[in-house]
Amino acid sequence: MKFSSQMKLEQRLAPILELLRRQHLVESLVDRSDDQAGLGAGVVHRRHQHELARALARLHPADIAHLAEMLPPEERSQVWASVQEKMGGAVLAEVNDMVAEGLVAETPPDRLLSMGRTLDPEDLALIEDLLPDSIRSRLLSDLQEGDRSWLETTVTYPEDTVGHLMTGDALVIDSGATIEDVLRFVRTLGDLPDHTDKIFVVDERRHLVGALPLKALIIHSPKRRVSDVMKTGLVAFTPDEDAEDAGLAFQRYDLISAPVVDSRDRLLGRLTVDLVMDFLQEQAEEDAYLREGLSGDTDLFGPVYAGARSRWMWLALNLMTAFVASRVIGVFEGSIQQLVALATLMPIVASIGGNTGNQTVALVVRGLALDQINSGNLNYLALKELGIALINGLLWGSLMGVIASLIYSDSQLGLVMATSTMLNLLVAAGAGIAVPIIMERLGRDPALGSSVVLTFVTDSMGFLIFLGLATMLLIH
Amino acid sequence: MKFSSQMKLEQRLAPILELLRRQHLVESLVDRSDDQAGLGAGVVHRRHQHELARALARLHPADIAHLAEMLPPEERSQVWASVQEKMGGAVLAEVNDMVAEGLVAETPPDRLLSMGRTLDPEDLALIEDLLPDSIRSRLLSDLQEGDRSWLETTVTYPEDTVGHLMTGDALVIDSGATIEDVLRFVRTLGDLPDHTDKIFVVDERRHLVGALPLKALIIHSPKRRVSDVMKTGLVAFTPDEDAEDAGLAFQRYDLISAPVVDSRDRLLGRLTVDLVMDFLQEQAEEDAYLREGLSGDTDLFGPVYAGARSRWMWLALNLMTAFVASRVIGVFEGSIQQLVALATLMPIVASIGGNTGNQTVALVVRGLALDQINSGNLNYLALKELGIALINGLLWGSLMGVIASLIYSDSQLGLVMATSTMLNLLVAAGAGIAVPIIMERLGRDPALGSSVVLTFVTDSMGFLIFLGLATMLLIH
Known part of the structure; x- marks a missing residue:
């Protein structure tokens, strides 16, 4: 079998960069030659385009995002046009905001809509503020009632709060259940959301009372009651807390996921380590930039004039x-x-x-x-x-x-x-x-x-x- | 039940800071008064010391580490002297290196030895380079043969490589096993190492062939063979890779744990998101410091002369x-x-x-x-x-x-x-x-x-x- 390691990311991107370089060469040749050469160049161009699309389809969306961030505008557009619709949404959710804005601006509405439709509510929440209003509202109306109201709530919290960062995919069970009930519940789901290390336990009025680590499902007898084996004394957050403080708590207590509750301990959602980690990294970067007065210029390869103005x-x-x-x-x-x-x-x-x-x-x-x-x-x-x-x-x-x-x-x-x-x-x-x-x-x-x-x-x-x-x- | 949230960390630390302030007041009064007052102050001092120890015992080691990092040298020593031996090791593993060095220097050898004995090999690896040789070798000789040889290997890798950051607590099963075998294995363990989201699957020569997500144990029938349901195509690392690159891969692919293999795909250990996240944060900080030429001065409240010299x-x-x-x-x-x-x-x-x-x-x-x-x-x-x-x-x-x-x-x-x-x-x-x-x-x-x-x-x-x-x- 093959393992894909980080060291090999450069190697995996290399053929794509090579393709883009060859394409650039062909185009610069066409500029100064006759019609016939132009025709030949067109054929070569289409072949390159096809190869590019195939190479991109083999990459993880996060890798394509990394590639987009390190390309000058022209090559970036070329790559973006060759990304499959079903991966495009995930790529938009991964690239930094400045780059995402540029990509959204150059995407035809139909394509943008199809891309948006591939996203789950969590990822949609990450990019919804970048989308044109018409597309945004159509995507929202496509969502199920529960997801839509969750999304509309979470985006009202300011950018740097727990409420903005939380997701709605927490698994919840009743404190009266047995381990066997939980096992049955999980098996009907068929799969668990990423970063599910625990299932949250609530009472009949949805007040959080504890959490059941996934491993408890394996270790304990199916007969036992959830309330007997659940962990209490969780680290919990409220939606108006500072997201950076929550990130530091994740780091301090080595958390993978944590509940978000309202002032009466009712479960609202959860935070997961991946989003929190991304947030902390962005903050550290931002601090280094802000000290030099570099607020709006995080697109290293963005257009010159926008960079100058920023x-x-x-x-x-x-x-x-x-x-x-x-x-x-x-x-x-x-x-x-x-x-x-x-x-x-x-x-x-x-x-x-x-x-x-x-x-x-x-x-x-x-x-x-x-x-x-x-x-x-x-x-x-x-x-x-x-x-x-x-x-x-x-x-x-x-x-x-x-x-x-x-x-x-x-x-x-x-x-x-x-x-x-x-x-x-x-x-x-x-x-x-x-x-x-x-x-x-x-x-x-x-x-x-x-x-x-x-x-x-x-x-x-x-x-x-x-x-x-x-x-x-x-x-x- | 009570939830402990990050926002409340300040509140939990507040009584301790208040105790230290009162203690400081008492001491400054004693300086300019007679013997009798000194006697009374001694009583007050002992009572404060006792209260301090009790308050500290209620904190998470990571909170005590945070407290130590934000205290001036005198108060820091006072807190450190009141930390229980059984928590001291974990605190040392959490504080930054500059602060840890100072704490180690002021700890009596016996106490340091007892503290070290409470640590598992992973945490010991984090601080072993700070310990005096005599204590280091006694702690190493206390370890089981397998743990010792693992620790001696991992510390030989340079600080910023995957090999230095990896842990030896990966759960491993044979690809020939059934889900039922794995369930039995996990139940005999009774508990799983933190951040275990998957169990690594190896062939008879310990070559990594895949991984079994914890949730697969719940979802699939006990009769199924591990090799049928395991995930292949893992993101894996080699020990000589740059730890920062590995951290970026964790971020890109939203990993919780990942295997570390040698050049022939034999499993050597694993990386977990908590250690990787700490490492990335330290690197981002270091970059911001290094640009200003602040290499050796990460102890904000360290002694003046050392700061000046650095x-x-x-x-x-x-x-x-x-x-x-x-x-x-x-x-x-x-x-x-x-x-x-x-x-x-x-x-x-x-x-x-x-x-x-x-x-x-x-x-x-x-x-x-x-x-x-x-x-x-x-x-x-x-x-x-x-x-x-x-x-x-x-x-x-x-x-x-x-x-x-x-x-x-x-x-x-x-x-x-x-x-x-x-x-x-x-x-x-x-x-x-x-x-x-x-x-x-x-x-x-x-x-x-x-x-x-x-x-x-x-x-x-x-x-x-x-x-x-x-x-x-x-x-x-």
């Missing part, structure tokens, strides 16, 4: 902050005219502050995401970072002071250099903690642009401290 | 690069003396390059981690980023040029500003792609310090382009 807001903010920092220098133009070495040395003070502050930002953003920082330990953290800044400022600031005084044979300049390096490291540590904490207190994502704001503070303050001290001590 | 290497590198960038300015001191506005404007050019380049770095580092970038699409990605830089450089560069020429009433200076902003954005895009790609080609982690290196390039080139152009066009 960065305008941050460029504008960045230019504004850089401009303000530069006005600080403007104030001291007189001093610089007298002692031009100041212009040479000032970026060092600013740069060391920016880099150090960004380290603190990275630590604090992560600590907030992991719920490790609270009002009780914030003081310790601030003192620790300031302590580190003081030690390193004294040590490395002195070194820079010595170097500066040697280069310009001016020990006073060296003293200014050393002092302002140390002070700007303290500013960097303070701002590195304050910026993400303030963002969080304001109810914003603490990562959001914190790197840009931090650099603004360390630049402006670096220039102000260095040029200010120099003006006081050196300029007469 | 950042020296990057501070030194940062000072060196900032110094080199400043020497570029030094070359143009004559021009600055003639036109001091240059000193004011030059940090804008450098800063905009740094911020934009770091956006590209964040995208490329992530794309490399997700295996989305290869030699086939690298060109497109580079052209895309350069295209974005060109569009934004023309647009925002012109704006900066206009502003600069208005402030200094010098249209030539505005032209220099506009041109050099655009050129430095192109440099930033190029370097933002090149720096992580070169790191990767050199076999290093592409995230490692890429932010520091990128800022160096955009600073130096920004100063060089702006001051160079200005000297050619404006200085006579």
Whole structure:
């Protein structure tokens, strides 16, 4: 038999990439040749197209999604046109939102509808907000009453809550049943939803009272009552909880599935490890992007103009902050005219502050995401970072002071250099903690642009401290 | 019944934090009072200690680990001393490596040995490299022969490989068995290892031939042969594969457990979603840290001096690069003396390059981690980023040029500003792609310090382009 391992994904994608490359070659040849060659090229093109469709049909939808994410727009469209309708829906549910939007936009309505019809309510919930209204409503009306009302409920919860992430495919049994009843129930189903490691046990009013691990069905005698062998004390979630917190709980308690209940412990749905894991990964990525102000640009191979526009807001903010920092220098133009070495040395003070502050930002953003920082330990953290800044400022600031005084044979300049390096490291540590904490207190994502704001503070303050001290001590 | 939800973790930790706060208060009072008060404080202290131990005993080891990670050193030691021996091992296996090292260092050898003895081989493998040699070897000799040889094998694989992450607790049955045989086997076990969603099926020479999902035991008739109902075409891994790639495959194919086989398909062990998920999260964190040059400082509340020292290497590198960038300015001191506005404007050019380049770095580092970038699409990605830089450089560069020429009433200076902003954005895009790609080609982690290196390039080139152009066009 054959095993398919991750290492072999590249090998499985290789023939497809090769096909796309050959196709690209044929097309570039046709551009500069006569009609007859065009005809021949058409034949080759159709053969390639056919081969492509066959190769894609052998892949898992998640592999096609991975392929789509790593292709430039033209090749991506070509692959997407060759994907079978019955797999297309699953591919859309797997690719990231930016890429999915692009694919949806270039799919004919009929094809999109057929693709949507292959999806179960859970997967449909993942992409329904990307679909045109007409298709969305037709797909919803195709659903069974129970599925539709479940889907309409779950999508009303905000994107980053448990309610949005939960699925409706939980298996439920009555606490009065016996193991034998459950076995019969499962056998009539014929198959179990993925990631079913337990069956939820409810009382007559659908209040959750426990869960029966799948293995209990095997280990215990069919005669035993569910309520005698079920596990109680489950980790449960409510739909308005933060999905990231739920993800951390999955990680902490090594869960595969967990119940979602309302405030009166009535079972609403369940969370499964696959969706939770995807969510956590997306969040970690998003944090890394947000710190650099990269909110809407997660399609690595998307079109150029959309990429350019998605960065305008941050460029504008960045230019504004850089401009303000530069006005600080403007104030001291007189001093610089007298002692031009100041212009040479000032970026060092600013740069060391920016880099150090960004380290603190990275630590604090992560600590907030992991719920490790609270009002009780914030003081310790601030003192620790300031302590580190003081030690390193004294040590490395002195070194820079010595170097500066040697280069310009001016020990006073060296003293200014050393002092302002140390002070700007303290500013960097303070701002590195304050910026993400303030963002969080304001109810914003603490990562959001914190790197840009931090650099603004360390630049402006670096220039102000260095040029200010120099003006006081050196300029007469 | 009571459900414990993630939201309530804070509430469950709150009484412990309160106890620690009160304890801290008592101690600070004792410092400045007489012997009698000291005696009274001792009584209070013992009562607190007792309460603390009782509260901790009610927590999950993963919760205690979370608590330890969010406490400053003194409180952390106090909690650690109150943790029961039978839970200590599990706590050590859960906390991050930096914190675990600290805890191990302050634990008496006898206690450490008792804690280690409560661990199964899988958890022991997670912490064995942190233990003193004498304790490590005594714990190993306590293990059964099979467990010991498994553990000794798995720890020889490098940290970031499948072999290091795999566990030895896979359930295995012979392909000749019937469902009834398997049911009997499972019932004699009495319990199944966590995350057992399937039982692996091997032939007589222990070659993996398929897997039997747990639900197959329930659904199929006991008479049927395992080889008739098992699943083939499994996603399998080899021990030398990259653990991050395996993690991505778990995510892609929504796996709960997967077999690890040697080159001849013999079953060596298995991977489970909990360990894989932890590994992926650690990697995402590490990437975010590494970009800022924060390799060895993952203990947010660790001691100050260790934190300071862990950042020296990057501070030194940062000072060196900032110094080199400043020497570029030094070359143009004559021009600055003639036109001091240059000193004011030059940090804008450098800063905009740094911020934009770091956006590209964040995208490329992530794309490399997700295996989305290869030699086939690298060109497109580079052209895309350069295209974005060109569009934004023309647009925002012109704006900066206009502003600069208005402030200094010098249209030539505005032209220099506009041109050099655009050129430095192109440099930033190029370097933002090149720096992580070169790191990767050199076999290093592409995230490692890429932010520091990128800022160096955009600073130096920004100063060089702006001051160079200005000297050619404006200085006579």
